[in-house]
Amino acid sequence: MTGEQRQRERMRTGYDTVAGEYQRRIGGELAGKPLDRALLAALVEQAGPGAAVADLGCGPGHVAGFLAGLGAARVVGVDLSPAMVELAREAHPEAEFRVGDLCELPAEEGEFGAAVALYSVIHLSGEELAAACAELHRVLRPGGRALVAFHLGSEVRRLTEWWGHQVEVDFHFRPLAAVAEALEAAGLAVEVRLEREPGEGEAETRRGYLVARRP
Template sequence: MTTAEPEFLTATRTFYDTVAADYADRYREALAVMPWDRALLGVLAELVTTAGGGRVADLGCGPGRITGHLAGLGLDVCGLDLSPRMVELARAAHPAIPFTVGSLLDLPYGEGELAGIVAWYSIIHTPAGQLPRVFAEFHRVLAPGAPVVLAFQVGDGALRLDRPFGHPVTLDFRRRRPERIEELAAAAGLTVTTRLVREPEPDERTPQAYLLAHRAA
């Protein structure tokens, strides 16, 4: 008997398949004006390299802008996204990087396979009740001592984005409290070692949070 897919996965996939091309065009050069984002990604790259390297997964990679940046920092990277259309665009933009369609709830990696994880605004569509499963998957696939860096909007509740770029789709963007995400990460065996919250830029609605955690060595 086939288990029905959770509704939030279907809604998220449909949303990003629909807006993929416009999204990729809008955010293609976004990192150029985001020094904190680049700094945290650079820290992750240094930690992985210092520990001896290994594959790093960009989970919720979208069209591959973060994945490509990590490759430019010298990392062996791969990308995973729920949206087939996003993966198609990522493969076209970065043909040397492997990209896979998949879900954070069931990662296609083996126990301890990854030297690092980037989850850049990729937990924001997952209901709170499913986050323990997501973090348990992060713990499962990370090598002992390996880092994971998370980015998300700070707040409570959700912002419902309706008709982005004029497309007839709607999706909830869930805000998170850093202390709650830290608790959930700790419960899954991921210890947060760095916390950063910055105030919103003029085109942002909320503060932005970054957490760096490690699987226990």
Template sequence: MGESHIHVSVRHSYDTVAEEYARRLHEELAGKPLDRALLTSLLEQSGSGTAVADLGCGPGHVAAWLAGHGAKSVGIDLSAGMIAAGRRRFPEVEFREGDLLELPADDGEFGAAVAFYSIIHLAPGELRAAFEETRRSLRPSGLLLLAFHVGQETRHLDEWWGHDVDVDFHFHDPAQIAALLEEVGFAVEMRMERTHYAHEADTRRAYLLVRRT
């Protein structure tokens, strides 16, 4: 399928900041106890050794955490720079370069999937296709854990840590995301919101745990 300008600019932006991003976020989960608890719950329900996809994995720190806790972890990201940074740091993770709209994965390949702050880079009209593609890659009853910023706004960056970028961050209404997931064949099992931690950007964050029906 043809790639949109949005995806080209997102890829280029993350390629540009990949090494800095990897360095800064290497131990990110150490300061996020609620995230770790939700990831632990996902793994406990999925079973040891389950193939778990980290969709929009960046430099792979979440995928590596999953691998360290018994998952067969597969990180997928649009940015070749992020994939390269992840491979250098986390040899225990299988990395694949790919788009959320066209995942490099077989039907039903994964027992579970995580998408932390990756749907924020999709245009609103792309969300349904991305969720359908995620569902395709999950086995029946497979779980998906999503995290995203809450709201209606779009924030744009043209400078990030001293690098020139061109990337939008779309905030979402949790009720709308939940409804769309249900429309494409997921059942919502958990919905949670939290305020930001002190070291995070000042946004409210939503988490959804959904199961493929």
């Protein structure tokens, strides 16, 4: 097992451990995030009628449920954590959920008209980010767009205690340009670049958003 594989296994274990508490604390977060809601609505509208939409790193499924509520014809959530996927299936039967890795997505080529990755690429090393961007390109149909959100910076923070549980989860902070370059290197065209300050109740980190299209 490589170092990256061991880290992903530690991440899976960490998210399995905190899944219930994560759902309780984070599951309603979109109610206080009007910018995120607007970007998700624009993505679904641009995908067009009948398009399937992916929520990559879906956690307990709250974003997938919101996407389904916007009228997306089919929503598929993917998460590395089986415990998260189980919670998502229970809470949001209007969407489909799959256990899977961002670097090896359980999806067909061109399956999705749009994809969302909100704060899921933050757990990926540089090589893993490149692989995940290549997978994003693969699963999007031509003309399909992806919305990617992440923490801005240039450091790696390791979380060893999370809501009273011992974990070992790495968070990669990156400049907006670095993630844009990774998407473009995978063949995606970046159309939108946004940065914002943290909102009320959020962790004190600046946030970056990118919208990229498969030509």
